[in-house]
Amino acid sequence: MSKPILATDALSKQFGALTATHDVSIDLNPGEIHAIIGPNGAGKSTLIKQICGEIHPDSGRVLLDDRDVSALPPHVRARAGLGRTFQISDLCMEDTVLENAILGCLAIEGASWRFWGAAQKSKTLRSRAEGALDRVGLANFRDTQCSSLSHGQRRQLEVAVALTLSPRAFVMDEPMAGLGAEGSRNLTALLDGLRVEAPILLVEHDMDAVFALADRISVMVYGAVIATGSADDIRQSADVREAYLGEEV
Incomplete structure (x- = not known):
């Protein structure tokens, strides 16, 4: 089995009394799309910022191609092969x-x-x-x-x-945000084809896109990963249904 391109090892981050991430260990394998989902405030954006170097974890590591990049700033991680897209467009208009x-x-x-x-x-x-x-x-x-x-x-x-x-890996933070149905379909098709060039770690609220794209899905609640598996595994998980308190999963 090939080694993960990107991985986190027990990442934790505390903001005062708030636990943003707690012992989060996830990985991204060659050729796959791994989606991270969860309710608002689950810690998804904090996790992405730790992976990309915008926030330093209190403990744990970020590994890119088995190299510990935890101490590297964002631009150095980008040059090392971490491709990033943002929840809010970061372009020169x-x-x-x-x-x-x-x-x-x-x-x-x-x-x-x-x-x-x-x-x-x-x-x-x-x-x-x-x-x-x-x-x-x-x-x-x-x-x-x-x-x-x-x-x-x-x-x-x-x-x-x-x-x-x-990039060796893409990290995408809600790329479907603000898109209509047609835009989501177009971007879904584009991302589906990109996985052969570099795997994608995808944070997304558009569940149609998640279930259409993801090889694996990890569910975060209160800063921790409570389940990881295929789309069918996540749909059938009693823990996920309870955590979402009736939200459609």
Whole structure:
């Protein structure tokens, strides 16, 4: 059996009297989508921020390709192969679609804003950025200002930016948020195809998308994982039904 690409080992985080995460150990295997679900306040976003380096855990480790990255800042984890999309879009709205994708390339090259002019002229970076845009279906929008994109297209662009990093794993925080039915279907199809390039750790409230995509599902409640299994396992779990207090699972 292949080793996990990404894993957490007993991650815990306390904010005063609030336990945000408690001994959370999950993993992400090659070629899979592992979804994390749970009610609001379950600790999902705190977990994602610990994995990506925005919050340091009180205890536990984050492993990427069996390497302990727990002490590394977010940009270094990104260069190590952790591709991130956000619950709220984190794009440069005044820049074009292509310029946003090139910014992602700058991260993997370890360059800074001082080299932005040179980066725009770099054939290598443009080629990588254009390839990512083509992969998500935005090639024809390369010269469009980001602010002119639909909400769904901005989600696609976020995925393209992550793709420019040649990620070993994707971490996606509610990518379906704010999308209508058609947008959710389109993004679901896109993510389904991405798993062959890099596995996806997916935090999502859209249960139709979760059950359509996830190979495994972990359920968090009060900062702890109470169940992990297939979609059928989670649907049939009495513990999950009780934790959701009647919510549809």
